[in-house]
Amino acid sequence: MTQPMDLAFLSASLTQGWYIMTADYESPAAQFAVGRLSGHATLDSIRVALTHGPSSHNLSTHPNYAMWGYSGGALAVSWAAALQPSYAPELAISGAAVGGLIPNLTSVIETINMGPFSSAAFVIFIGLAKAYPPFATWLEFALKTYLKEVFFRRERELCPR
Template identity: 35%
Template sequence: MTEPGTIDDDFYRSPDDGLDAPAGQLLRRRPITLTGLRGAGPAWQVVYATTGSRAPMPASGTVITPSPVAGLTGPGPVLVYCPSFHGLGGRCAPSHLLAGGREPESESIAAALERGWTVAVPDGPCLGMTGLGPHQFLAGAAGAHAVLDLARATRALPDLDAAPCVVWGYADGGRTAAWAAEQQPQYAPELDLRGVAAGGVVADPGALIEEIDGGPWAGLALAGLIGLSRAYAYLPVRHLITDAGREVIEQAGALDAAALLVTYREQPLGKWCERPDPWNDPIWRYVLANETSGRFAPKVPVHLYHGLKDALVPVILGRQLFAQYRSVGVDLSWRDYATSHVGAAKDGAAEAVATLTGYLQRRPTPAHPQTT
């Protein structure tokens, strides 16, 4: 028998004949025991239908109910927790790591469980499932759909059909959370989404890739190139890639975040492309412009937070997103912390949970019409 949660696990295999199911439908589930996760009760690994950048596909995740909480009557709300970037492939999907007690963001998940919330954790588009290719890292719409469809699929579990939900994430997870807020009015208007908390948001991937290319975080720039190439495969996005670059993409597509950072440290994208600044190619300018956050107005309240000393995702990107949301009338709050990227993730967690608690106590305030 194959060990649960490995890349050879049949539970995560994609159907050979495509996917014929409505977005948000729960396709299969199996119970798992998370003895090492504080506050965890019954939990399931799930596979559900979602919509990628352009086509239906299966996605995987984990749904964790809280252990009994004194004074809690009836099912609590659902938090969809969006993890930060774990890698492009292999055994780095959150559902694999949670099952093995190795998920690095377990503290944030436990903080929500201890509130009596059910926590749903998406693996993200193409991560976790086998046969779909590398994770669509930085693909905003596909990531948002995976979040919203997991919220839909969670309603098929016992007692969760009418539970209100909130969304929380940091870094790339914060980007996904913000995109979920933007996409929800059109993509999943029936969801009772009460609010979103998003920290260290990667609001402008084009600006970020240019900033980190060739430096200590260069592996993330390569991951962005690979992830967006996968999401925009219907466009000639790989026309600049050299033969050596195609080999690198094949190898990097199976690596986790740590291996990517070590292997491709200080290696610029121009090393694998026919020009030193591939992000300035017309097709890539279109892709990156299309991936800028703030193009649609969320209709739920949004809490943004960021580290003033963030050397990976500059705070100006978070402030620009805040200004864009404010200009279209989004119900907003902002908090900055005098610390680093990692420090803000830790320092901002308690306030994020407290803010989401407040959101759950009220209905969303109607926002202005969608703005493009």
């Protein structure tokens, strides 16, 4: 989701004459924190922009392009950079910039547990459960009985399939 802070950076980029493309790297199923999916979606969106940009937006047929992401976007960009040589070797990406990177989901969850940002773990767990059915099965088993109903009800409300 684009935040007001992001708009300042996007506006500055547009005033430089840059084209901007943003990807729904979490998929319609809201699979946040699923690195491989995020990386593939980011690279696929670059492919689409390069395929259709020259004819529909007067984009150069051989533009210089880079990836940029912060926080959840950094996760997508870092996975895209790691996967690019094998998944999209035809893409000549000039560079990648990331900030606020989530380097290790386990470490993040342990750090935020019981604190003011602990609700972020919910989003991570839901994203992983939607992408990996064995994790969803484990999660259902691991949650305390009184939390299961609340957890899965919120999941259905916030992230419909």
